[in-house]
Amino acid sequence: xxxxxxxxxxRRLLLRPRDIPPTRDDFEVIGVFNxxxxxxxxxxxxLVRVAEQxxxxxxxxxxxxxxxxxxxxxxxxxxxxxxxxxxxxxxRRKSDGIIRLTFISHLQxxxxxxxxxxxxxxxAAFSAQSELEEFGVEDPRLTPLDGRYYFTxxxxxxxxxxxxxxxxxxxxxxxxxxxxxxLENKDVVLFPQRIGGSYVALHRPNGATRFARPEMWLAKSSxxxxxxxxxxxxxxxxxxxxxxxxxxxxxxxxxxxxxxxxHGNVLERHRGEVGSYSAGAMLLDLEQPSRILWRSSTPILExxxxxxxxGFVPGVIFPTGAVEKSGKLLVYYGAADTYTAVAEVIFM
Ligand code: MAN
Numbered sequence: 400x401x402x403x404x405x406x407x408x409x410r411r412l413l414l415r416p417r418d419i420p421p422t423r424d425d426f427e428v429i430g431v432f433n434x435x436x437x438x439x440x441x442x443x444x445x446l447v448r449v450a451e452q453x454x455x456x457x458x459x460x461x462x463x464x465x466x467x468x469x470x471x472x473x474x475x476x477x478x479x480x481x482x483x484x485x486x487x488x489x490x491r492r493k494s495d496g497i498i499r500l501t502f503i504s505h506l507q508x509x510x511x512x513x514x515x516x517x518x519x520x521x522x523a524a525f526s527a528q529s530e531l532e533e534f535g536v537e538d539p540r541l542t543p544l545d546g547r548y549y550f551t552x553x554x555x556x557x558x559x560x561x562x563x564x565x566x567x568x569x570x571x572x573x574x575x576x577x578x579x580x581x582l583e584n585k586d587v588v589l590f591p592q593r594i595g596g597s598y599v600a601l602h603r604p605n606g607a608t609r610f611a612r613p614e615m616w617l618a619k620s621s622x623x624x625x626x627x628x629x630x631x632x633x634x635x636x637x638x639x640x641x642x643x644x645x646x647x648x649x650x651x652x653x654x655x656x657x658x659x660x661x662h663g664n665v666l667e668r669h670r671g672e673v674g675s676y677s678a679g680a681m682l683l684d685l686e687q688p689s690r691i692l693w694r695s696s697t698p699i700l701e702x703x704x705x706x707x708x709x710g711f712v713p714g715v716i717f718p719t720g721a722v723e724k725s726g727k728l729l730v731y732y733g734a735a736d737t738y739t740a741v742a743e744v745i746f747m
Contacts, residue, residue: 430736432738433717448733457476528575529554538585538586540649549589563576577624591649599617599618603644614635641666642674651721676717677698679699680699706740727743
């Protein structure tokens with residue numbers, strides 16, 4: 400693709416929670432968001448994150464879903480006086496400060512034809528399958544590589560948040576390759592080709608010792624499984640990226656460099672508040688991707704539409720997939736942790 404001045408041509412809501420049936424009668428779907436995206440047989444295929452919550456309400460209790468080896472998903476009904484809500488997504492146990500998610504996520508294949516609308520939602524599902532996925536699998540990033548489609552995803556468990564790798568050739572059966580980034584790390588995204596002989600990934604370590612706010616890093620590998628040569632890439636600079644930054648879709652090759660769309664979040668000022676998430680872009684050197692050649696000083700996409708400003712977590716644009724099709728760049732993103740939307744970006 401040729402790189403130049405960019406313009407957001409249109410944004411469109413693609414998927415709502417009610418478009419996807421829950422996996423069980425006593426669950427409701429609260430979000431279909433943060434999709435990986437790829438071209439498969441000339442069709443846009445998304446791998447979306449589906450978040451579900453128990454439907455039942457019991458006075459004085461909060462239901463917390465969890466996957467178990469013995470019985471699949473079970474629900475822990477926790478007395479409200481034992482926990483405190485942090486935000487809509489997480490609660491904290493008062494006795495020891497341990498947190499839990501109020502929902503559990505799995506991944507679902509969605510077929511989108513030319514990319515602008517949903518053709519079928521009944522593709523294969525990819526769900527929690529190990530103790531390291533006890534609280535769900537989230538936020539897949541799909542990268543075509545070596546004739547397969549690889550995806551990184553967040554594995555959430557009582558150990559914390561780590562990133563695992565899986566792959567598929569047909570979007571029907573999946574092969575799991577295990578954890579590739581130890582906790583705590585998410586927003587791990589693979590480049591679509593080797594650079595100087597190595598596979599390259601962007602990642603976002605999130606240490607508990609706060610010398611810095613979460614930053615984007617770069618790592619290299621010879622086999623996609625073992626990662627090293629870790630190097631710092633970028634920190635949040637402007638106010639809109641003062642809380643967190645992390646990679647979005649896999650970097651896109653352009654004649655001027657790797658176009659890398661990422662998210663930034665405003666540092667929260669009050670307890671329970673989630674600072675708004677916007678998308679920014681940077682251009683990384685084609686041969687030495689640790690060199691930033693250009694970076695947008697203002698966001699390229701901010702939550703302004705209703706479906707971006709209202710939802711489970713209001714004010715979130717979280718880009719996770721990008722596909723070049725018919726001369727257009729289609730950027731897929733999660734909106735308000737509730738919906739999947741697409742922005743058409745034109746570079747001139
Ligand atoms: C954050 C949010 C949630 C996510 C958890 C675990 O709290 O991004 O959506 O479920 O992290 O990854």
